[in-house]
Amino acid sequence: MPKLLSQHLHLVESIFECIGLGVVVIDELGAIIFCNPAASTIVGISAEKVPLEKWTEHYGFYLPDGITLCPDTESSIVAAISGVSADFEVLIQNHLGSVRSKWCTIHVKPLKSAENEITGALLLIQDTSEQKKLSDEAARSNTALQQFATVAAHDLQEPLRSISGFTDMLAQFQGERLDEKSTRCMNKIKDGVTRMQTLINDLLTYSRIQTKPQILQPTNCNEIVASCIKSLNASITKSGAQINVDFLPTITADASQLSQLFQNLIGNALKFCAADKPPVVWIRARREATLWLFSIEDNGIGIAPEFAERVFRIFQRLHSSTAYAGTGIGLAICQTIVDRHGGRIWVESEPGIGSTFYFTIPECGEETT
Amino acid sequence: MNQLINILIVDDSADDIEFTLAALKGTKLANDINVVNDGVEAMDYLNKKGKYESASKPSLVLLDLNMPRKDGREVLSEMKADPELRQIPVVILTTSQAEEDIVRSYDLHANCYISKPVDLQALSQIVKSIDDFWFGVVQLPPPR
Structure with missing residues (x-):
């Protein structure tokens, strides 16, 4: 064997030795010709000469109910040998080797020769127990x-x-x-x-x-903000506030949560206003790569930098309830809403000058839990 | 106009019942009020079972949602599924302001949903408007 090829083979072997993903190769008749250590560890027993139709029973591949044997194993492998890939989830529990049950995702793919002929199948076994x-x-x-x-x-x-x-x-x-x-x-x-x-x-x-649960759908922020301003009308009139709203985008979000988010942030901008001048609030949005960056800027009392992160904690208050009424939950709610939309929220502020609350919402609005 | 006004209060909290009764004083509703403390008793009353054998059919039910044994949602759905009982107006009078409770109650054909205020004066006003509306404005079906 040429030296370079043997080095390569050695390298490939050590990779299979080390990785946590179970790798099993079978020939076109369904017999195991390769099995890395991770595969034996995950399955709990090492590969043995068992006919394909006995696999499910022998290795203990069950459906998520833990009682019914998983019928997909054999059919997926047969399918792979005839050229079709498949994925399925099994609960592995065998009493021969390890008795611990494990959740696994198994990907089965056809293996082809350089001449594009099917030579067998590759099984990738991933232990998903921890995630599960x-x-x-x-x-x-x-x-x-x-x-x-x-x-x-x-x-x-x-x-x-x-x-x-x-x-x-x-x-x-x-x-x-x-x-x-x-x-x-x-x-x-x-x-x-x-x-x-x-x-x-x-x-x-x-x-x-x-x-x-969130209901993510295209949501017009202009409408949301307009209705928030309407419901804050009493305190806007009372404080003589001026609210400036730029043209806002339509984003993928949960409308009721987004409305709560704007309501809390605009409400805070009005509440924590300076004693000597009426509140002025700017609401803006700008596109940044794959997300929208919103900002709510005010000319209020501001937040000292050491509290900039703490204000988002639940029950965190910076003022007595006689000075500013409230429970210290509003911004914690904002934080949760933004988190659940896969975004980020923060504040930049200068005491006595004003605060700007920023939050981002990803374009696709993917849900994170 | 309905002559025999007989209302049934279904509530598990003795204090809340006392407040509602105090608020009912001085309204038309005051002439025949019956109180039961949970959903099981409410259904027995409505179906004239056991000790409620001689109970008369109420003109209006004030129903709380969260109660032991059988809650208000179950009472509501049983009442509205029963051809004998579904004509009786059911006013949900509860502490809950949860959106899902409101939606669920109307899904189960509640006639109206009222969140009980904490303030006794506000509660009096609400009870008075229940009285004005259901026994002053509304035409109810004749007793069967």
Whole structure:
């Protein structure tokens, strides 16, 4: 053998020795002629001389239910030998070798000679157990979180309703007999209840944003922003705010989440305004490679640089609730919405001058969970 | 106009019932009010089962959604599937403001959906408008 060819062969062999992907080669009659260590590790038993029709049973290839043997193995290999590629998912569980069950994706491809004749098939076996476990866990914890939030929201509200309702009743019964001090205390109780209620509702919104499935569709941002501005009308009129909106694109997004995102960001721009001048807000969008970059700029009080990242954390507040009302959930909701659209959100700000919140939404609007 | 106004309140919270009853005082609804505490009792009442043998058919049902044993959604769907009961207007009166609860309730043919306010005065106003609307404005089918 020429030296160069032997070096090449050695190199190829060591690659197959090292990689984590299971590689199995079979000849045109269905007999295994090559099998790398990863394949034996994943399957749990090493390759043996077993006729193709006995493979499923021998190696323990099951359907996702874990009970029915997977019929695809034999048919896919037969198909590959006649020139057609196939992919399928199996649950491998055998009691001969390893008893641990494993989720695998198997790709079967025809192998051809230099003369383009089919010489057999290549099986690529990928262990997807870890991925599967992680995605299952994520799905479970999402469901649990949603159930918890719904139950908590209802059951936490109930005692609050009692506190609030009986305080009202007490006021009704006592009428004019209530002195100034008692009235003050009762108002404090009612305020506390209202704050708690806002907190629970915001928390519920936050958990819904995280768990509710997204409906991604072409969404016209001009319409979304226009309706947000309309619903913020009261505070715009009150503060004498001026809101400038550039022409915005139509993007692939969940319309209700996008609306919440703009609503929170524009709402913040109005809320955290300077004491001495009416708020001026600019809403812009610009195309950057494969994504859209949106910005909401204001001339408000700004955020000190050390808090620029912290403001997106849940319950993070920079001001007392008497100075600026709120629960510290708004920007955490924004962060979650942008994350779920596969984008990024951040703020650039100069205290006393203003803040600009930026967020990106990828063109294709692919969902990330 | 319906002469015999008989309303059924289905709610599991004693405090909430007390508030609703307080709000009902001084309305037309006040003359015959019956209270049950969960969906199972509500269906027994409506079907005149057991201790509710002599119960009269309500003119209006105020139905809470989240209750033990059988919740309001089940009561609603059973009522609207029953030719005898589906004519009774059902007002969902609940603490939930969740969009899915609202959509689901109307899907199950709720006659209207009201989120209970926390404020007692606001609740009084709502109960008064229920009374005005269902027993002042609306023509209900004659009792069968």
